[in-house]
Amino acid sequence: MGHPLLTRVLDAAETVILGKRRQLQMALCCLLARGHLLIEDVPGVGKTLFAHVLARVLGLNLQRIQFTSDLLPADILGYSIPDLTGKSFQFRPGPVFSQMILADEINRATPKAQSALLEAMEERQVTVDGETRPLPQPFFVIATQNASTSVGAFRLPESQLDRFLMRMTMGYPDAGAERTLLTGADRRMLLQQMDSPLDAATLHAVMAQVPGIHVADPLMDYVQAILAHTRQPQRFVTGLSPRAGLALLAAAKAHALLQGRQGVTPEDVQAVLLPVTSHRLVPLSGDNTNPGTALLTAVAVP
């Protein structure tokens, strides 16, 4: 089972990213649902490589922005310089004008620089010097963030986190994958040899299928029950917003497409529930259980 084309994409990616099928699936869902992805983990687990592989298998051009504390908005968006005649200005597009952005260590930069990117993510266009320029299609941002214990970081505030469709962690590879990793060829070398089973037009067509995935009434009931559950008092600081509900549904649709289904099933919702909601739900202090997991088992499937 599964979407034949997308399965091939995943298979290709998995030759390089070992044992991370699930993360790859989530990233793909995120892209298909036209959302952005936040990867949060300790350094060195392959966040950057992950983005590179994804860009490669999807046939997208990738720009990497290394966020540092002295990064300025213009470094991301671009700037205008006087042309040779000196009479007019010429716009130099920044790295943001790319189909896929890897915003590495986004929490290292100042909030000002962060918000420049986040605004571009939301609007899918950039306004510089009073002129609005559309961003390319598709436009997909993978931001990485070091775990909050890291020193010298500006953590993204909750309102900004909401801009990301999903947040996920990479996690350490399991023993077998790590063994292959340690003994096998250099991953970056493999990356160079990869080719993409997709072209831009095909990807576009696949993405266009996502909104057409059927959502049955009982499933809508289920999604609403989940939303209602998070809004009950004494569970979370704030419940899921309507935007979160839309995000959940969009991600679930993408997942259903990925699985080769014509309609969204509760399993699709459950598969994306954790990545979609974990960064949007703040558990009440003292509650250390994973909010997403608790949510998963708390709502009955109608």
Add this chain to the structure above:
Amino acid sequence: MGVLVTLLPHLFYMPVVLSAGCVVVMMYGLWSLLLRRRPWFPKVWVKIILMIVSLVVIIKYSGATFSSEPATAFLVVLAILKVLEIRRTRDVHVVVLLCFFLLAAQFFYAQSLLYTLYALAEPPWLVAVLMISFRPTGSWKRYWFEAGLVIGQSLPLAIVAFLLIPRFSHPLWSIPNKSETATTGLGLSMTPGSISRLIPSDRVVLRATFQTLPPKPAEMYWRGPVLWRLTGETWRALDVPLPGSPAPIAVRSKRWVQEITLEPGSLPLLFALDYPDQAPDGARLNRDRQIVVAKPVSSVLRYTVVSHAASLDFGAPLEHEQRLALALPATGNPRARQLAADWRSRDSQPWEIVQLGLDYFAMEPFTYTLMPPSLGTDAIDGFLFVTRRGFCEHFAGAFTFLMRAAGVMARVVTGYQGGTFNPLGNHVTVRDADAHAWVEVWLPGHGWVRVDPTAVVAPVRVEQGMEAVAAREPDAFPVSDHSGLLWRPLRQLWDRVEYDWNRLVIGFDSSKQHKFWSALGWPHPESWELIVTLVLAIALFPFFWALFARIMPAFRVQRDPYQHLYGCFCRKLAKAGVPRHPWEGPLRYGERAATLLPGDARDIVLIARICSQWRYEHPLASDKLAHLKSKILGFNPGNHG
């Protein structure tokens, strides 16, 4: 739409102009609804003009008297004009509320079973309209289902209320009686044609059951208006009835105890078999031996009367009565007078004269027909000596004339003769088609005695009824034939149902109510006790309903075939030791169950996958559904040895 359905019955009872106007407005509403046009909201002055016009029409048609009819007509107009200004949900609610009230007002006109069935069909419409107003998105099917559910749930309460609401033998307030509508059935006068016009009518006049042996058809004379005065060709009842009451019936020959359910009519008169002995409660037996009530019977009435086959009155007639019973127009019909004078001179005994009269009808070639030739002046002469074709009214009228001319006191009695015995309900149904006229003559030592000249001419009419006559001589009686093979049982069945309806529901008065509760062991419920019980019942109703729904899981709404089949699948797996977690979808549950029950893994995964597809992806084709059904029903996990 719902409004239209509710108001439809009212339109028949309103001034024609107004009804037409209402229909136009409704059709306009329907039209703009169907074409999804933006409705036109009339300006205030347009509405005021419409209102004034309708008011004028109502007042003009109903006159100055205030009765229920113009009042409901006014409400109908209000409801329909309100349709023109439905802008908000609130307006819809107002209209629906009005319609509910008008629904109840419908019963001012009639309370028959057909009417009630129609009235029962209306609330679902109205409830559905209410639902749409609250929740505009949804399918009609669902609205209907839910409206039906709501009404179905309220039915038990309605039955309880019906049994408990105290009845009063006299209503607390009286609705101003409806204005005189066109009379149906017998009237207080008889002209040639006035009875024969009733023959094609199928209207039920009364139904009767007998507590004693029922009379033979030829004995069933249902006594109606007694006509005394002859002017021209018309026999009329007395404007001022004779004073006093008839002599009590002394002879105990044959008697019938009959329980009669009388349909509404235009006469202040209760029909009963000849000769009634005593009037039921609330009515009076007058000198003419008619059971009279104060007002025309406007709703179905039930009463019991004891009738005797013969009445003997040894007293003398009143002087006034005597004068009336011999009165004839000063001139006209000389040949008839001549014939009567002839009889009178031959024999002086009244009973002999009566016999001569009957012999005359028997000997001469008279024909009993619904289509008599028209008669000129001296109509009785023309009938007796020239045409000799006529209907019962001709026979009764002419015979009375002859008797009076011969000096025998006589009067015309109209009513019904015979009736159809319905074996299903064990009752006799009397219809307008059974209308009849006969004669009563005063014989000294006997009192008023019934004489039926029609019986001499056409014995079939009296012995077997109008239908038999019509069947035998279709040319003379062009009456629609109701005796078809298929039609007859259906008619009998309907007659039976309607009879029971009248007897059990319409006739459920205070005494019946008391009897009902006594049978249940509550000897003499007072009104206030009934009301308290009713309030208690209403309060406890939701509780009982909830209890009922809890006890009977089958009654819980589980019509969804998916829920049914998938539930069955889950129950089977649970029995095999893998209960479903409530948060598990079919796929995940199937996978888990497959790993725990490897023997059935293939079936489980397959069923779970199809269920999930059915529920969340697309409806299943019927053959696939049937396959799934058989698969789940035959599914037997954990039994592979």
